[in-house]
Amino acid sequence: MRILFLGTGAADWEDPGKHVNGGRRFTSQLLEESILLDCGPMTWEAIEEFGVDINKLTDVVIGHPHRDHFDVPVITRIALERDKSLPPLRLHVNQKATERVKLSPEAAARLEVFGFAPGDVFECNGFKFEAVLSNHLLEIAGELATFLCITTPANEHLFYALDGSWLPKEAWWKLRKMETPFDYIVWDMTCGTLDDWRLFEHCNLNMIATMTRVFKNYGVARKDAVVFASHVMKEACGDMERLRADVKAAGIVLAEDGLLYDSNAN
Numbered sequence: 001m002r003i004l005f006l007g008t009g010a011a012d013w014e015d016p017g018k019h020v021n022g023g024r025r026f027t028s029q030l031l032e033e034s035i036l037l038d039c040g041p042m043t044w045e046a047i048e049e050f051g052v053d054i055n056k057l058t059d060v061v062i063g064h065p066h067r068d069h070f071d072v073p074v075i076t077r078i079a080l081e082r083d084k085s086l087p088p089l090r091l092h093v094n095q096k097a098t099e100r101v102k103l104s105p106e107a108a109a110r111l112e113v114f115g116f117a118p119g120d121v122f123e124c125n126g127f128k129f130e131a132v133l134s135n136h137l138l139e140i141a142g143e144l145a146t147f148l149c150i151t152t153p154a155n156e157h158l159f160y161a162l163d164g165s166w167l168p169k170e171a172w173w174k175l176r177k178m179e180t181p182f183d184y185i186v187w188d189m190t191c192g193t194l195d196d197w198r199l200f201e202h203c204n205l206n207m208i209a210t211m212t213r214v215f216k217n218y219g220v221a222r223k224d225a226v227v228f229a230s231h232v233m234k235e236a237c238g239d240m241e242r243l244r245a246d247v248k249a250a251g252i253v254l255a256e257d258g259l260l261y262d263s264n265a266n
């Protein structure tokens, strides 16, 4: 699996503009060069800074439609600036949130919009996505946040758990029934090592370390799964050296903007 972390911050970071300079943009990842996983208001600059070829993108998948993960103008810009000979870009977002996607006729010809709900399974360019309910509050009635269980074309399994806190029991039972354990996990670590009030809908390091152990104990993740921590709030990044060391000591990789992980290269 190839995953490029385009943005690894929670919603409290300021926009750094063209160069991230050791800061963090809002969360977004590129999978295998073709799937953009979350696309927020800072993602265009990340695409430019990290040299993403938008003509290789086929789908944009939004785990949950909060403003830091879901920005219609940026998604529309990508769709319009891709080569006109390519098929339209496909956007997958929570069913209720599709009502907020208002497109000009020109944009509607270059961007197809698909809604999904927790429990749904859908395919994108050889990837399979299964959405499971997350413990993360959305303010617009009817909109729901999901974690995503992703199977790549090479049959690798990734659990994408932004944003959210402890798994709802219904999500846990879904994962327990899956036949193949996860090879990779991307956890929400908004709170860093802080015991912060936000952990009622986000995580800190102790929580993701515990959940990783439970996943491994029950065969939901492989014993040698590669585990990333992302979506870190600025407030938790005071002493970065210390944070990096603490995350590493827990056997977890701290995602930072521009980090490329490629299992074929490792």
Ligand SMILES: [Zn+2]
Pocket (backbone or CB within 6 Å): 010, 011, 027, 066, 068, 069, 163, 231
């Ligand atoms: Zn967020």
Ligand SMILES: [Zn+2]
Pocket (backbone or CB within 6 Å): 064, 066, 136, 163
């Ligand atoms: Zn959120």
